[in-house]
Each structure stands twice: as structure tokens, then as C-alpha cells.
Amino acid sequence: MKIAILALLAPSLGLLALSFFLPYPRASFPAYLPPGPGHPLGTDDAGYDVLSLLAYGARTTLGVGFLAGSLATFLGAGIGGSAGLWSRLEAPLMRLTDLFFAFPRLPLLILMSLYLRPDPLNAVLVLALFGWPDTARTLRPLVAGLRQAGYVRVARSLGAGGVYLLTQHVLPQAWPLVATQWILEVRFALMAGAGLAFLGLTDPTQPDWGVMLFQAFNRTETFLGPYWIWTVLPPALALASLVLGLSLAVLGRPRQLDPRLGG
């Protein structure tokens, strides 16, 4: 299973590395050149070299995905953790999480596009905003369970403060699970990020896999000739392989807390 995951993550990382060797994509070639010498993946509708677009696209897509995923995990762990630890906080924080779950994402997405200029930084904020409730909801019950665990009560009786408990006892114990959530959040951010781009809610001049798919989709020629083979497949497969790799990576990891932890 490990090799499969690595094999699936390889193309994205390879592209990321390649981006440091290729020139920044410029629309300086004839449009729709099929894959061949000079352009291993041909050129797209506006004459950009698909390979360099894909490589530089990896920077934005992976950047936004991993950043948003990490931010979401951080927020989720923080809120979920504290909701689990301090019973007073539990009700308000979980109400907040419910609100985020209840509020439909589509309209919020559109609203964001009105307020925020569509650049990668805003995309990270928006995606993290959508991602954290899932981690909060997963972590809270587990942390609450930990709270009852013997040694945590002992530490508390010795005067250990809440924050100390959270950082010293709870999170280190829950760490393998937080890591799982991190992978899930990154996976969500990647998919949703590409989705944002496809809806035209991100900066289309910033090379990005979702934008490549969006541009290809917007062009009628994509459906008329064989162009989709080198304008649609590369970004889609690059994204799919990365997301698939992350999905498989999650499977092997612990989803519930180790029972020995008195969870």
C-alpha cells in the first residue's frame, strides 16, 4: 500500500520540482499544438505550454491546498480540542460548528467571491473556513473522552491548567489522529480549491490546475477536437492522483483514539 501512495503522490511532487527548471508560462506559442518536440504536453487554447502551466500550477494548487489544510486542521484542533476540554465552552463552540455545517457552502462561496479579491491567499482563508468544522467535530468527542482518562484527571488535580493539559497531554496523545485529520483537510482543500477555480472564483491569471480545467472547459474547441487529451487530462489526472494518494494514505492511519488511552 505504501508504494501505491508514493506512486500517486510522485507526479505532483515531480511537477513541483520541475517548476524550478521551466520558464514561467507565457502565451508565446501557437495554440493547440499537439504533444511533440519542445512541448511534451503540447500547448493550450491561448498558446501556453501545458507542461510549464502544470508545473507552475502545482505551486499554487499544492500551496493553497496544504496551507488551507493546515490552517483548517489548526483551527479545528484548537476549537475541537478546547470544546472537548472545557465543558463550559463546549455548547457555544459546537453551536458555531453546527452553524458552519448548516450554512450551505455554495452561497458562502459566492459571497466570498464578492468580498474577497480572488487571489490565492483569500482562497486559503475561504477553504480553511470551510474545512475546520470537520476536524472540530471529529476531535471534540475524543478529547472529551480523554478528559475522563485517569492520568488527565490526576494531572488536573495536581493543578495543571487547561492549556497545559491541551498542549502537554491531550494533543500529543491525539497526535496520530490530528495527523489523519490533517491529511483529510488537505485533501478537502485541494478538491474544493480546484472547485473554486472551476467556478471562476479564483485569480485566472495565476497558473493553477483548477484554472487549467476551467479554461479548457470554457473553450468549445475542447469538445470538438482531440485537444481535450492534452488540455484536460493532464491537470485532472495530476489532481486526481494526488487526492487519491491522500485518500489511500488516510486509510492506513488510526481513525479512532487508541483504546488504551482510556478514550
Added chain:
Amino acid sequence: MKRLFGWLIGLLLAGQGLAQTYILAQMDAGDPNPFAPLRQAGPHWVVTSFVYDTLLWRDAQKPIPWLAESWRWNADKTELRLSLRKGVRWHDGKPFTAEDVRFTFELLKARPELSNQANLVKDYVERVETPDPYAVVFRFRRPVPDFLEQVLGWEKVVPAHIWGKVDNPLGYQGPDRYVGTGPFQVREYRRGEYYLFEANPDYFAGQPRVTQLVLREVANPVLALRQGEVDAASLPPRLAKEFSGQTGFLLTPPQPSYFYTKFTFNTARTPTNRREFRQALAYGINRERLIQQVLQGDGIVASPGGLHPESPWFVKGLPSYAYNPERALALLARLGYRRQGARLLDPQGRETFLSLLCRGQDNARGCALVKEDLEGLGLRVELKVLETAPMEEVLSKGEFLLAYYAHGGTFNFFQNPDFPASVYKNPRYNELYRVFIEAKIPGDRLRAAGEIQGLLTEELPALPLYHPLVQAVYRDKAGIRLFWTRGGLAGRGGPPSFYNKLAFIEPKGEVYRR
């Protein structure tokens, strides 16, 4: 197999004009009622042109009498007398009379928000009189020769006996809101999907060629044409060429559309407030490459004067700002900009940063190319893409430096310079425009037009980039022959379209000869 079958049926029925449906690919423009101020004027106008009539209409070349049979101006052009066509009936059978015309224009005068051009009616029209049931007299406060085409060619005449009872026409939902005089009646409107129009058998100008006309929203017109899901669509030439030579399909010659993409400067902000700076940037943008990369060659470079070559007031020989980076850098040098390696330093020695706003995702490609051109000169360009509403807000408030967007209406001049009026004020332009509007002798008009275009080319508040080429592809059914209406459907530089209703009726007697 399906397409062959569809084609065979078309052939069989073409001759007799039996019960037949013709499907046009057309964007959904909302409820086909006569009044839709906020809705995109173009598509809504095209859809409703089949249901309602105007006093004047246009054939392939020029304005023609329509509901108004003939008209006469008085000497000083402050009075216009029209005699109306007789025997015309509304879809509900009631006769069309002068009272309908009087009511319509008095309504527009009272409620200018009902239609784009209604402000001209409010400003210029003093009174509308009906000496007899088929004669109308417009009395103007000030002479306005262009009124015929700009207003009478545009405003749809509505039945007085229906709208007279409506106190708030803008949101009126009564079923009789669809009553018009046009060649087709509204049979069904399925929101976001199609309009179903049924032929009006006793249309005054001729028998409609098909019994049912469907205007359908389609995602991909080329595929829809191939699979017979629509009978007609307008396409860029590169997509239309696969249909030329195919039996059963007809194509109109490629036509530069009255839409144009343009690059606008904020003349109230440094550094774009300097005329030479704007001209330098104009020389720095490679418009030929833009057409090649974005439209695969399907476009023509637009004239800096802001008018479409087909416009009667178009003036040739204006400086064309052809791509000339050296000239651009020379102009910038004269302003004190120095080139240092790959970067261009402004007179104070700082790097020159420019912000470029781009409206809508479909302009993103063009924006990126312009950004590359300007960066070629050493400028640092930060590009942002905005949706329509936020973009218009920013433009009207002047919170921008450079803007890239597209719109139509290049057949005619505008009241204010073709630019967010709130930012670029040019008294000389307004003076010339007034002369142009109120000139009585055609010669004066042409001269004024020439001066306006010269001024715009020199001052360059905005650099028109290109007009996209469009071409109609349609099935040969029921003898329908589409054509490009020069000047746009509604005469005043209205919506550029191949769907002129004349193509869908058998001309009757003297009214309209093909």
C-alpha cells in the same frame, strides 16, 4: 442517424411551410415582457423583437418604415409628423392606432426608468399629439434629428388598452403583458430553457415562415448544431468553418461584431493622467497578437476613434497605434522614465507599478496577454479579475488605474465620452457631441464626428482593442435566409444580431421587399 433523419424531415417540409419549428440558439434573457431596463439590453431586445414592433425597423442596410408608414420633419426639426400603417392588429385582435403610440411615449416620458433610451424622450419630447387615429405628432423642446433612429427605432410600442390600466408597469405580471403586434406571439416561456413563440398568421408585414419559433439556451452551440438540437447559432469563424459545405447548412459571411474589447485608463490618476503615458502604453500593446492568441485570428483591430468601420460616421486615416515598443519606450523616456536592465524606473527612480482590473473570467486570457506586453516594457503589472457588478462599482467610483473589459454599441457615439463619465471629463468632447447630435446638415454631422474621433485618438481615455468576428450557421429550412443587420437591430447601434425578424417572414406586397 438522428441528424440524417432530422435533415430529411426538414427537406420534406421546407416547401410547404407546414407545421414546422425552427430553433434558434439564444441566451435566456428573462420574461419576454416589453419593459426590462436592468436586463442586458442585447439579448432581451432580440427576444422581444419577434413579439413587439417599433415605429421604424432596419433591413440589411438601412432603416425602413415599419409601424410608421411615413414621416415628415418641420423646418427647424422641432416637430415630427408620422402617418401609421393601417390594418395592423394587436395579438388580442384589437386594432393598432395612434393612441397606442401616444400612450407608449407619454408613459416613457413619465417613467424614464422603463427603458434605456427613455431619458431622451423625457429630455427632448414636449408633447405627443394624435390629430387622427393613424397620425402622430411629436413636439420637441429642442431639435434632435437623431430621434428617429435612436428612439423610434428602439422603443417597442405597447397596447394602450392593456398598459393603461397598469399603475406600476415595471413589475406587471398580468398574462396580457405579452400582447404585441409582432410576427410571433409568446406561447410559453420556460425560464432558463426556452421561449416558445407561435406564428401570428395575419402579421401586417408578411406570413411567418414557420409556425413555431423556439429560442433555446444551449451550452455548446457547435455540438447542438451538429446534433440537430438547434437550427441556428452565431459562431466565431474558426468554429463555423466545419459547417461550410455541409449539405443542409448555410453560413453568412464573417462579420466584425459591434462588440469590442477595450483597455481603459483612469485619466484622473498618475501616471495615466499624462496623455503621452497613455499613448506609450497604447504602442506597447500588441493587438495583432491578442487577436491571434485569444481569438485564433477571428477578429479585427478596433479603431482608436471608438467607432466601428461600418458606422456611417467612421473616419479613416486616424493614427493606428500599431505595436511599436521602441516608440513606446521613446515616449516614456521623454516623460523621464529610464530603463534600468529589465525594469523601467519612473522619473523619481522608483519602479513603476500598475494595477490592471479585468472584468469577467472570459476576458482573463486577454488580460494576461496585455499584462505580458506591458511587462515587456519593464512595467510591473498586478492583475485582478472581478465579476461584473463589483467591477462596475469600482469603475464608476474611479478606484482603478487600468481596466480591461468589453461591451457593445460601437456604431454610434455616446452622450459622454466612451469612458466611466464620472472620471474623464472633457468639455470639448461634450461640445462636439452636442454639435453632432443637433447638426441639421449631414455634412456638419460628419465633420463633428471626424473631430470627435480625432480627439479620442489623441486624448486616448481608452484604447479600443479588437472587434470579434462572428458568423451565423443555420439549417436551410422554410426558406429562412439569415443576414447581418448593419447598425444593429434597433437602428441606434442596437444589438448586433443575425436574428432579424425579416428573415422569418414571407414579405407581403409593398411593405418590405427582400
Added chain:
Amino acid sequence: MRRVLALLGHSLALALLALALNFFLLRLAPASPFAALERDDLGTVFTAEQRARLEAHYGLDRPLWAQFLAYFGRLFQGRLGESFYFNQPVTQVIVPYLANTAILVGLGFFPALLVGLLLALLSVAFHRTPLEGGLFTTMILLKSLPPYFTAMALLLLLAVLWPLFPTTATSLPGMGFGENLRRLFLPALAYALWEVGTIYLVARGALFSVLGSPFVAYARAKGVPESWVYLRHVLRAALPPLLARITLLLAGSLGGVFFVERVFAYPGLSTLALAAVGRFDYPLLEGVFLVSLGAVLFLNLLADLLLAFLDPRTREAA
């Protein structure tokens, strides 16, 4: 009934909060619907007077708080105001689009639910066999493909390269049932493919958690054939929590429909929403948000009710 009331109360509070948010978020956005009037697509410039009269017509000339009261007043009468762009009551504009989305979701989600459940049962019954391995990876793969890619691939394969289905998702007057089904087939399939993966994984998890319980062994010890053990015992026990989670899944899954509608230009709620954003049509946007919020809240409530009523143990307590 106590629990149901609590649930209703909770959803109501959430709804009210969202309603207020819905109003203010739009009104404070940096754009106005009349900005487009600066120049319409034909270059015509609306005069200040025309703009003022339009604002008066839509009541935008009044202070914000007055508009807010009017907004809530209308809401209680079940009216959502008038769309600026379409000059028609918002409800009249939204209903056809909402119906289209509902049809698409119906055609896509329920088959996906059945197939997902069936495959989950199969992979639980044939646990640790290549069949389960194959099923599992395909489902994970399906979930990893961006939904619009599957939609585009279907459009390409089954409508363009091999014209089995129409490329246009909109209907035509006088379209028979068969023809309608054909035009809806590809969008529904694309949406189903996006949902089936998630449903399968959720169902598989739920079934496995039940598989270990003692009553399963007892069922087998009663000589109940294996198929009955899965269908009647395992599935029945897993159903309440499973259906609740799947209903929540449906609430969160409207995003998937979004992409499918975008690729097929299907006249659904999301197409309307995107268009309304471009024109910044406040009332229409509010209407779309309310409808999607209502759907999500209803589904959340349904999930809780399902959990309560399907399980006899909680039935009296509810």
C-alpha cells in the same frame, strides 16, 4: 416528542440567525445592482434620474434598517421580494430552477444510494476478497476525481465522441418523457458517480461496525441463510445511523450538483445563483440562499428525525 421540539427549536434558531446574516452580508457587499447601469451591454448610460427611480421602485432608497424590516415583513408573508434583474417576484424566478435541481438530485442521488448500499453489502459479505478490494479502490478513485472532470468526461464520451445522448441539458417544448430522460441522463449520472463513492464508504463503515455484534452470530446460529443475515439483520441494524449520516451527506453534497450543472449548463439553482452574483441581484441571491439554507436545515432535521424514529429504542423517548 420532547426531542423533536428541541430539534425544531435548534433549527429555527439557526435559521433566524442565518436569515439576518443573509440580509446584511449582501447589503454590505462592495457592489450595487445598479452599478451595471453605468453602461449596459450596448453602451447605453442610464441617467441619475433613471437610476433614482429604479432604486425607489425597489425600495433601496430607504435606510438600511427600514429595508431590513421590510425584508422580514415580506418573509413572514412568505414573499421574497422582487428580483431587480427579472423584475419578477423572486419565488416565481426560483421555483423552476429549484425544480430542475430537485429533479437532477432525485435522479442522481437515489440510484447512487441504492447502488452504494448494494456494493457496500457486497463488499461486507465478500470481506477480504479481491471483489471487495476492487470495489473499494474504484470507489475511492471515484471520490478522488473532481466532479466536473467526471461530468466533462461523460459529456465527451457519451454525447460528443459517441452521440448517444444530447449535448444540451435544457428541454424543448413538447419533449416526451423519453426525450426528457435522455437529456437528464448524463447530468444525473455524473452527479450519481460523485455521490456513490461517499455513500459506499459511509455504508461500508456502518455495516462493518454492526457485523461484529452478537445478534449476527445468533442469527446465523438460527440457521438463517447468509443473504438474509446481511439483508434482514445487518442492514436493518445499520440503517438508522446510516440513513441519518447519508441525509447529512445529501445536505452537504449540493456542491457536487453545482459542478454538474455548470458543466452541462443545466438550468438549476447554482446556474441561477452564479448569474445572480454577476448582476448582484440582492433579492434573488437572498432567495437562493434561503432555499439552499432551508434545504440544508430540513435535511439536518430529517437526519435527526430518521435517527429517532427508525430506532424503536429512541422512538418513545422522542
Added chain:
Amino acid sequence: MPLLEVQKLSVAFPKPGGYEEVLREVSFCLEAGETLALIGESGGGKSVLIEALLRLLPRESRVSGRAFFQFQGRDLLAMPLREHRSLLGQKIAWIPQAATEALHPLLPVGFQLAEPLLVRGIPRREAYARLVGLFRALDLPEEALHRYPHQLSGGMRQRALVAGALATGATLVLADEPTKGVDVLRKDQTIALFQKSRVLNPGMGLLLVTHDLPFAQALAQKVVVLYAGKVVEEGKAQTFFQGPLHPYAQALLEALPERGFKPLPLGLGREGRGGCPFFPFCPEGSMPCEEGDPPLFQTPKGRVRCWRYGDTGP
């Protein structure tokens, strides 16, 4: 020909780096109409034996040995699964251990108990009639049939399970720790329950798995003692309860409150070091016990696996 003859039944579960032996060559016979008590500390593999007979053990477990069933004299463990499954609920019935979880929480009690009959094609009305009779016999309210498990008390649920087993008319009934979790008060009710079921189905062979000696004494005719997965003693119930042979069995008896309440030596014995697994705790432990694992010696009062009963006699 005994109703059930188990020969050298061994069961092992996979654990990292090999298999863990849970049952080692267990053999015993159960006659029709007889009640046999299988005694041993909880966790000694007793329940595993029942699950082995019912072939409900997980696929990866390793089961060897034979279990001849009087019905056709066929080996339960070797016959095809389909045929074995057809015996279950007809000829063989199971009274599961934790009565509370054995019943499906979302299905009515009556349906669950009638299922083995319905599966055989017996019409619904007749199946329910049979259950009603048994419910009345075991003084269970009739409408309990139409209620859900959580609406019944623990005792009622157990009586329902017994009724279910009896309703099948099975000749072999396997009862797993029927007194587990039952408080002392209701223990004699459970004893009465099984005595009544013996009356209702005199011909059945009842295999009682329990660690509750008084319960076994009250019901069983024959006793088999398991320790560390092996049979350490087998014999008639009366003789056993007067004086068990094997030291472990004696320790079990003496641990009872009425017999001195001596604490039971801890631990389940040393696996894998050859000698008698009970050696370290055996009061009479001597030399041979440490090296060799004693075989089952035949003695007039039953068979015992202890060197003391070697050829030298007690």
C-alpha cells in the same frame, strides 16, 4: 451411539508470529436426554468450543478434530457449510451468552425467535402458536412476542431465548454461561428454567458451558473440566461433586463460599513449557508434573489428567 461425540477438537487463533492454542484435543461425549456441564474459569476457551461446533469462528482461526453428530453420524466440522447451516436452528440450537445483546435491537422478539421455523417454511401462525405455548410454559407474558428486546427485562430476555431454542425442537442445545451476569437471587430461577426446559424437551442433549459450579451441580449428569484448553477431568456429576480428582477441580470447589471460600490460585498455567500446566499452583506438585504433561488416566470415578492417578493409583 452418543448424541454428540467430540474427538480431539483443537482451536487456535492467529497472533503476531504464529498461533495461540485455545483448545487442545478436547474430547467428550454427550448422550441424548443427558445434560453435560463444561466447567472452567471464564476465558478458558469454553465459549470457543460452542462457536467451533456452530462453525461461527472467524475464517482465519484454525480448527481441527471431529465432532460426530448423532443425527446422521456425520462430522459437523467436515460437512459442507450449507448442510451444516441447515442443521442449525433445526437439530442444533444455541442459547447465547449475553442475552441482552443476542437479540436484535430493532426487530420484535417474536419474529426473532420464530425465524428458525419460518426459514424452514413453517407458516407464521403455527410458528407463533408454538412460541405462545412455550412462553406460557416459561411464564412469559404473551404480548412480549410483539415487543422489542429493550422493552423486556434481563430475565425475560433469557427466558425468551430458551423458549426460542426449545421452539426449534432441536435435539442438541448448546447453552453458553446462562448464569453469567445473573444476580444470586435469580440464579435459582435460571436453574428452574432449565429444569422446566428439560421437562419440555426430555430427549434433548444439553451442553451447559458455565463456571458456576452450583448451577452445574443442580442440572448436569456428566461433568467435563477444562483447564488451559485441555480436558483435565471428566466424570459423573454426583461422584465429581462429592470429591473431584484433579487438584484444579478441587481448588474450584473449595473456592465456593459454602466450601470454605479459599482463594483460587491465580493464572491460567504455563503454556508451552511441557509440564502439567497446573504444576506451579498444584499443592501436590511433584517431580513428573514439572517435566511431562500427564495423559488422561482412566479411573473408576472418571478420567483425570494428573500424574497422581498414574499406574500407581491414588
